[in-house]
Amino acid sequence: MPDYQLIKKELEGIAIEDNPALVRQKSRDFYWYSPILKAQLDNVTADIVVTPKTEEEVIRTLKVAYAHDVPVTPRGAGTGNYGQAMPLSGGIVLNLAAMNKIKEIHPGRVVCEPGIVIAELDRQTKAHSGQELRFHPSTAQTATIGGFIAGGSGGVGSITWGGLRDIGNILRLRVVTMEAEPRVLDLTGWDLTKVSHAYGTNGIITEIEMPLAPAYDWVDLLVAYDDFMDAVRFSDALAKCNGILVKEIAPIAAPIPYEYFTRHKPYIRQGQSIVALMIAPHSMDPFIAFTTQQKGEITFRSDKVESMKGIPHAYELAWNHTTLRAIKVDPTITYLQVQYPGPDHVAKVQKMVEIFGDEVPGHLEFIKFDGQIQCSGLPLVRYTSEDRLEEIIKIHQDHGCPIFNPHRYTLEEGGMKQTDTVQLAFKKETDPKGLLNPGKMIAWDNPDFDFKAGKNYLFPGLAALMEAS
Numbered sequence: 091m092p093d094y095q096l097i098k099k100e101l102e103g104i105a106i107e108d109n110p111a112l113v114r115q116k117s118r119d120f121y122w123y124s125p126i127l128k129a130q131l132d133n134v135t136a137d138i139v140v141t142p143k144t145e146e147e148v149i150r151t152l153k154v155a156y157a158h159d160v161p162v163t164p165r166g167a168g169t170g171n172y173g174q175a176m177p178l179s180g181g182i183v184l185n186l187a188a189m190n191k192i193k194e195i196h197p198g199r200v201v202c203e204p205g206i207v208i209a210e211l212d213r214q215t216k217a218h219s220g221q222e223l224r225f226h227p228s229t230a231q232t233a234t235i236g237g238f239i240a241g242g243s244g245g246v247g248s249i250t251w252g253g254l255r256d257i258g259n260i261l262r263l264r265v266v267t268m269e270a271e272p273r274v275l276d277l278t279g280w281d282l283t284k285v286s287h288a289y290g291t292n293g294i295i296t297e298i299e300m301p302l303a304p305a306y307d308w309v310d311l312l313v314a315y316d317d318f319m320d321a322v323r324f325s326d327a328l329a330k331c332n333g334i335l336v337k338e339i340a341p342i343a344a345p346i347p348y349e350y351f352t353r354h355k356p357y358i359r360q361g362q363s364i365v366a367l368m369i370a371p372h373s374m375d376p377f378i379a380f381t382t383q384q385k386g387e388i389t390f391r392s393d394k395v396e397s398m399k400g401i402p403h404a405y406e407l408a409w410n411h412t413t414l415r416a417i418k419v420d421p422t423i424t425y426l427q428v429q430y431p432g433p434d435h436v437a438k439v440q441k442m443v444e445i446f447g448d449e450v451p452g453h454l455e456f457i458k459f460d461g462q463i464q465c466s467g468l469p470l471v472r473y474t475s476e477d478r479l480e481e482i483i484k485i486h487q488d489h490g491c492p493i494f495n496p497h498r499y500t501l502e503e504g505g506m507k508q509t510d511t512v513q514l515a516f517k518k519e520t521d522p523k524g525l526l527n528p529g530k531m532i533a534w535d536n537p538d539f540d541f542k543a544g545k546n547y548l549f550p551g552l553a554a555l556m557e558a559s
């Protein structure tokens with residue numbers, strides 16, 4: 091057991107929290123969306139939370155942790171869904187929330203610290219020069235930019251710009267390594283893939299340079315259809331409409347909107363499927379002409395309501411907010427993350443709707459993927475058992491719809507189903523003792539793990555915690 095009294099002494103001058111209740115609070119994320127992760131991760135907690143204010147304090151913390159062999163799990167706002175920011179081996183949660191300054195704003199780019207909340211970043215760049223991030227997660231009001239890069243994928247704006255995986259959507263990252271003498275590395279170009287979406291397993295991001303796009307007073311809209319597939323076809327046609335500037339297109343199947351979107355209920359009839367949208371103000375006239383032609387019913391416009399007080403942003407009905415709103419009303423619900431590769435993505439969606447009906451109510455996000463319009467999905471699942479969930483996943487895969495499994499906490503099982511050799515090689519260089527966020531990279535913990543054997547990985551430390559509960 092590390093000597094935390096000594097560690098605290100060595101970290102004197104840096105903010106430290108050791109109250110067990112508060113430490114536990116900062117050791118959680120939104121893992122409980124998954125009944126499977128909830129059972130596995132409920133007892134996970136760190137020993138202390140360290141909140142550095144500067145890169146120099148990050149370096150000091152890592153140096154002390156390295157000397158004492160203490161694991162360090164970075165954390166932004168803890169809005170990740172797969173236990174990414176949960177310290178499976180205890181140790182230190184490194185809370186980056188106090189490193190929240192913007193350093194520079196230029197035409198087309200911003201330089202900032204990792205802990206700034208995304209909506210605040212957009213607010214400042216918009217006030218400075220009418221610019222905003224190209225895209226953001228639907229958790230923009232709470233999530234940090236560092237957590238988005240290390241744990242997220244894409245979001246509101248991905249219909250135009252694609253995702254974080256696309257080269258050019260992150261410009262530069264400054265990263266501190268976990269070594270006896272931590273190094274500071276500046277990464278650009280393809281090197282960025284070493285740390286983006288690596289769950290903080292191979293370096294702490296201390297500075298970020300992101301590209302910006304022109305900011306608009308986006309208009310929120312709901313367009314309703316009686317049939318979900320009509321809503322999907324409308325969304326596909328709109329996404330391919332070159333002249334109308336959109337930031338968000340999310341078709342969501344009945345009964346989700348009427349049953350779970352409580353604040354928008356006055357604008358939705360029972361049985362209606364809706365498309366949640368964000369349209370640039372100067373595109374509203376063509377958008378209305380297009381929607382009329384497509385026989386869509388506009389039931390809500392944020393530029394026409396008397397007051398938006400108490401009404402969430404349209405994007406807070408979309409992405410994983412759809413799931414959140416459903417779980418709030420019916421806690422037995424969970425979800426999946428599905429890809430419907432084009433060009434026949436609409437036919438693939440239709441097939442899944444026919445097979446599952448109301449057991450898997452549809453929710454899609456239209457995005458640009460490798461230059462093509464296609465859709466990914468975060469359908470709800472009326473959860474009955476782990477076996478049935480696995481069966482639903484297999485049926486999707488058998489029909490050419492890959493699943494990014496949100497019921498797994500490791501990098502590999504979540505999506506890739508194989509080792510990311512670039513990230514692993516970088517980890518050997520930057521975290522030789524394997525102290526950064528242990529348990530999240532199978533390739534590091536168990537290089538012989540056989541992904542094809544059909545078994546799920548259980549981090550040994552976690553197995554002990556589960557037995558103890």
Ligand SMILES: Cc1cc2nc3c(=O)[nH]c(=O)nc-3n(C[C@H](O)[C@H](O)[C@H](O)COP(=O)(O)OP(=O)(O)OC[C@H]3O[C@@H](n4cnc5c(N)ncnc54)[C@H](O)[C@@H]3O)c2cc1C
Nearest residue numbers: 166167168169170174228234237238241242243290295410
């Ligand atoms: C309702 C809801 C909606 C969501 N919608 C979206 C969406 O639209 N798109 C999307 O991509 N995600 C979405 N998410 C997931 C999550 O909110 C986002 O990815 C978010 O950007 C994570 O930011 P965070 O600050 O909360 O990160 P955290 O959850 O704190 O951390 C995420 C990961 O990054 C690591 N990390 C954090 N900071 C650093 C750092 N400075 N250096 C190195 N590693 C670090 C953590 O260890 C962890 O592994 C959603 C989640 C919820 C609950």
